[in-house]
Amino acid sequence: MLELLKQEVLEANLALPRHELVTFTWGNASGFDEESKLMVIKPSGVSYDELTAEQMVVVNLDGRTVEGELRPSSDTPTHLELYRxxxxxxxxxxxxxxxxxxxxxxxMDLPVFGTTHADYFNGAVPCTRxxxxxxxxxxxxxATGNVIAETFEANGISPLEVPAVFVHGHAPFTWGASPADAVYHAVVLEETxxxxxxxxxxxxxxxxxSPELLNKHFSRKHGSHAYYGQTGKEESR
Amino acid sequence: MLELLKQEVLEANLALPRHELVTFTWGNASGFDEESKLMVIKPSGVSYDELTAEQMVVVNLDGRTVEGELRPSSDTPTHLELYRxxxxxxxxxxxxxxxxxxxxxxxMDLPVFGTTHADYFNGAVPCTRxxxxxxxxxxxxxATGNVIAETFEANGISPLEVPAVFVHGHAPFTWGASPADAVYHAVVLEETxxxxxxxxxxxxxxxxxSPELLNKHFSRKHGSHAYYGQTGKEESR
Amino acid sequence: MLELLKQEVLEANLALPRHELVTFTWGNASGFDEESKLMVIKPSGVSYDELTAEQMVVVNLDGRTVEGELRPSSDTPTHLELYRxxxxxxxxxxxxxxxxxxxxxxxMDLPVFGTTHADYFNGAVPCTRxxxxxxxxxxxxxATGNVIAETFEANGISPLEVPAVFVHGHAPFTWGASPADAVYHAVVLEETxxxxxxxxxxxxxxxxxSPELLNKHFSRKHGSHAYYGQTGKEESR
Amino acid sequence: MLELLKQEVLEANLALPRHELVTFTWGNASGFDEESKLMVIKPSGVSYDELTAEQMVVVNLDGRTVEGELRPSSDTPTHLELYRxxxxxxxxxxxxxxxxxxxxxxxMDLPVFGTTHADYFNGAVPCTRxxxxxxxxxxxxxATGNVIAETFEANGISPLEVPAVFVHGHAPFTWGASPADAVYHAVVLEETxxxxxxxxxxxxxxxxxSPELLNKHFSRKHGSHAYYGQTGKEESR
Known part of the structure; x- marks a missing residue:
């Protein structure tokens, strides 16, 4: 079931220590299959050097495990709330x-201090209450998922244009069009x-x-007027 | 004598440079055998790339070497005082x-600024006088061991729930349920x-x-209500 | 066409991640052939581990691609303006x-805080408006190229003696007598x-x-009175 | 001539990039033979990955090259002044x-903020005027060598007990009982x-x-009452 997505989620998890984003098991990546409405996520507390695609856990939007021997990441309800x-x-x-x-x-919110930020995030990266x-x-x-969603809704921020958040007193979450895209944004967030x-x-x-410089850089890489890369669309990897 | 513990202490010492916690010989790890009341510790001033399990020194709680050719770490009396x-x-x-x-x-004490800290240390990490x-x-x-113990006793801090300390004007000590657990806490302390x-x-x-968030994260990984990892107990490695 | 320069530009691009100057594809290097008035530059959005000399794009001073299958770096007009x-x-x-x-x-401009700076940059590294x-x-x-050139012209700074600039709210550009020399200055700028x-x-x-110390160090490595290295001229690599 | 010292000086130079103390050719190490009063030093501007023992230059205390094909480091007169x-x-x-x-x-002088410093430097590391x-x-x-020596003499600092200095607006020099010992002190200085x-x-x-803690740590590793390491004397490597 969802073998391709399991492989993508495995690779996204393995990319985290390679990009020096995690110590020990302090991180997790998941992927969502729009058609079946199923999420694939890392098992809880398993170290990265032992992870295999078969260990990935498949969970439905109600949080029920539909495939997998291991317990899913303890952050599973946060991930599910964000997909919903x-x-x-x-x-x-x-x-x-x-x-x-x-x-x-x-x-604190991370303001748009420069074009590196503007190339990927169309505005400040917010911190939750x-x-x-x-x-x-x-x-x-x-509730962690809820407070993230509330932050975006209450402030009129598009999660597709600002794919990152700081959870207050905790740590960041990032997301994207694929597990690899979410990893990419995690690297960008750490760098910015x-x-x-x-x-x-x-x-x-x-x-x-300035707003003009933010808009210029974001639209240079995203949307119908993009002209970066070989296709005119952003190439994330 | 205590061959298994010697191997564990060797591996704990070798983990220190691998985690970039020590320069040259600036560090040491020990282990304690509850049954025999004997401590195994690194010899003094030997560089990590030459260390072997046989070189580990076995010392009793009175500080007498009961096995080993080499002089034990000059910090031996500090370690012994903490085990006592x-x-x-x-x-x-x-x-x-x-x-x-x-x-x-x-x-300075390190306050609980976030959940990374709360996952392992149930309160601020204190600095001695x-x-x-x-x-x-x-x-x-x-006296170094004594001032550490005094810091915990005078402030009612449980050394099992806050397994780390800053010695004033000197450097940190960490401990745990095994030599590897003490190394784990040394990494967590450096990161936090x-x-x-x-x-x-x-x-x-x-x-x-908040106290609620501290308690939530600490108890999520420790004690009878833990639900992190595959067993519901913390998995340190 | 310009096979040697293509190889130099390839190597300069590959040197950027090796010197830890770039994340993902966030950087580019070009070279200019004085005789033919042609520029060789990295293609846009191609990751460094896939780059080959054949992929380098040759562009004339009017910005027209005269050789190469791929779209040149989106920063091409900036590079061309600087060569002009x-x-x-x-x-x-x-x-x-x-x-x-x-x-x-x-x-902010980077003042001359020490001799490391003075060895390569004969004055503060300016930031554009x-x-x-x-x-x-x-x-x-x-316009990015224009604001860089304006910064040097308006302040009477020689681009040959201060081969680096900060673009306001964006990032640095460096240059030199060859693609490798520009890489060298990018490393110096990051370090200073x-x-x-x-x-x-x-x-x-x-x-x-002091101005005297700046002049001493800059002239020790540059110009007719240089006495550093084996030839009395600066050896950049 | 002085083949052993040349090898030691080569190894000291090669240790500098390995300890991440130098970028490009920004550093040099020398050794001094007390008996012959000759110094062996790195040639100027040669990169570390090409260095050989044969390239080392032998210079007498008057600054005359007595062996070696290459020009000695441009910092040669500073080294000689310190040996004198x-x-x-x-x-x-x-x-x-x-x-x-x-x-x-x-x-700025680097005060004795902790025991890591006190283990090697018996007082603040001074900065020259x-x-x-x-x-x-x-x-x-x-004159660079002279201002270093003046700093120690005018302030009554023993260069054997504080083997490091910051040259104002420039960079550090360290020294010791051998080229390897000087490298060791360069690592300690960077860390402190x-x-x-x-x-x-x-x-x-x-x-x-406190002065008591400084004295305790310095004398624990140096002098007749030392008790660190296997011999009771400091082991630098």
Whole structure:
């Protein structure tokens, strides 16, 4: 079942330590099959050097395991909530990558400080509000997905144009058109978070680039007027 | 004698440079056998690429070498004091890993800035008080163990729930249920110290996560209600 | 056509990830043949591990592709403008290397904080002004080249003596006597930008070295009185 | 002539990039033979991956090349001045390692923030005064050695107990009982400069460890009461 997607999810998970985004087992990637409405995700607490495609767990949108011997990632309810709330995404990555996690811990949005950011994210990367005691003591992982979706909905941010978020006091999630695309955005987020920290250290009052420059760079790589790469569309890999 | 533990202690020592926690010989790992009340520790000043299991030194709780040709680590009295004062621990690691050492040098506790910290340490990682001239001129390494234990006892911190400390003006010690577990905590401490420094640089007034979020993450991985990993118990490696 | 230059441009492009100056495809190198007035440049959006010399695109100074199957880098008009405005340069490199990009994002010139800088750049590395909405909505990549050239002309800076610039809110460009020389300067810029950030963190009011020390180091490696290396001329590699 | 020392100097030079202390050719190591009063030093501007023992240049204390085809390092007069002024040292290393260079550029002494520092340097690592225009325009490299020696003499610092210096606006020099010992101290300096920068970022008013703790750690590894390592003497490698 979904052998191709399992392979893609395996490769996305293996890409996380290769890009130095995870320590130990602190991260996971999933993929979503739009047709069958099934999610494939990493099993919980298995180290990356032992992972195989067969170990990937298939879960339906209600959270029931429909294939797989192992328990799915403990972050499964968060992933499912994002697939339900953000139509059109087909891959999610969660890591504790150190620069992005520092922005999560600081509880700050990452402004558009430069064109590296604008090439991939059409606006600031938002940080969620802190979760309430009730959310934490209830269905915590589901509530994590909810607070992410709420952040985008309440602020009118398109999750397809800003495929990344900082969960307050926790760490980042990124997503995209495929598991590999979500990994790509996790790398971009870590790189822009690093450069953002260093930019603020040099110039604490920096305000970021103009709306015109943001729009120019984002539209150079995305949408009908794109002209980057060999096809005029963004090439993520 | 204690061949298995010697192998574990050797592997723990070799893991330190692999995790980029030590420069030259600036670190050591030990293990404790609860039944025989004997400690196995790295010999002093031997570089990691020459270490063998046979070189490990076996010392009793009074500090007498009961097996081994080489002189034990000069930090032996510190390790012994921690095994005496912290019942239930069976592995200790000391390094001068750069981020954690910077917190030691700054003389500051590491607050719980995020869930990465909360997954392993149930509260702030404390920094000891500076040692007195008398402690330094007396049995210095023993006094180092004493000031660590005092820090936990005076502040009511459980060494089993917060398995890490910064020695003021010196460097960190971590411990755990085995030598490998102590290494694991040394990696976690370096990573959280790094993210803590970067969090404070972004947001100097950051106060850290709520008690509810700390408790949720710590208990998700530890204790009878744990549900992370394949067994519901924490899997450290 | 220009087989040797294609090979040099290929090698310059491959050197960028090896020196950890680029993530994914975020960078490009070109070379210029003074005799034929033709530029060789990396194709757009092709990843470094697939690049071959045959894929390099040959473009004339009017921007017309005269050889090559692939679309040239989207930054082609910027490169061409620099070859037109800075006579004597024969290689250009553009990256989003993180330390230099942070200075671009901060919108700051990099002062001459030490002799490492003075060995290669005869004065501060300037940052351009922000580009106007009209420049951005028009021929953006051409305007990028223009704002770089304007920065040097308006401030009387010699592009041969200061072969590097920060584009405001974007990232650095460097150049030199060959594609390899431009790569060399990209490495120097990243290293001096890193040390500059750390210098300012230690000493926010630091003013930089004296004009005498700048002149001594620059002239020790450049010009008729050079005495560094085996020939008395700078050896870049 | 001096084949053993040439081999040691070669190995010291090769250790510099391996310890990530140099970029390109930005560093050099030398050794001094007390009996013959001859120095062996790296040739100028030769890259590390091409260096051989035969290329090492032998120079007498007056600066005359007594063996070797290549021109010696342009920093030769600095090295010679240090061997003349600091009796008892037999190896010198100069690098532009980034953390130590940042302290040089900031023009600041590195205080004794912790025991890592105290294990090797018996006091703050000093930064020289800026050099005068006359010194720079005269015999510059000789004057560099002179300003280093002056810094130690004027402040009563023993170069054998504090084997490292920051040259103002330039970069560090370290030395020791052999070329390998000087490399060792260059690594220690870079590590302590890194931790010092991070310590100050956390706690700008940090004052450093007590004189008792400094003395305890320095004497634990040096002098007649040393008890670290297998012999009771410091083991540098």
């Amino acid at each position: 709330r953000f139509p059109g995404i087909a891959g999610i990555v969660h890591t504790h990558s150190p620069w992005a996690t520092s922005w999560s811990q600081a509880g 802190p979760m309430t005691a009730a959310e934490i003591s209830g269905d915590y992982e589901l 978070a690093k450069m953002g920290s260093r930019t603020k250290a040099l110039q604490p009052d920096v305000s970021g680039i | 004062r912290f019942p239930g621990i069976a592995g200790i690691v000391h390094t001068h890993s750069p981020w954690a050492t910077s917190w030691s040098q700054a003389g 500076p040692m007195t001239a008398a402690e330094i001129s007396g049995d210095y390494e023993l 110290a790094k993210m803590g420094s970067r969090t404070k640089a972004l947001q100097p007034d950051v106060s850290g996560i | 405005r800075f006579p004597g340069i024969a290689g250009i490199v553009h990256t989003h290397s993180p330390w230099a990009t942070s200075w671009s994002q901060a919108g 922000p580009m106007t909405a009209a420049e951005i909505s028009g021929d953006y990549e051409l 930008a890193k040390m500059g950030s750390r210098t300012k963190a230690l000493q926010p009011d630091v003013s930089g070295i | 002024r600091f009796p008892g040292i037999a190896g010198i290393v100069h690098t532009h390692s980034p953390w130590a260079t940042s302290w040089s550029q900031a023009g 800026p050099m005068t225009a006359a010194e720079i325009s005269g015999d510059y490299e000789l 400069a890194k931790m010092g920068s991070r310590t100050k970022a956390l706690q700008p008013d940090v004052s450093g460890i």
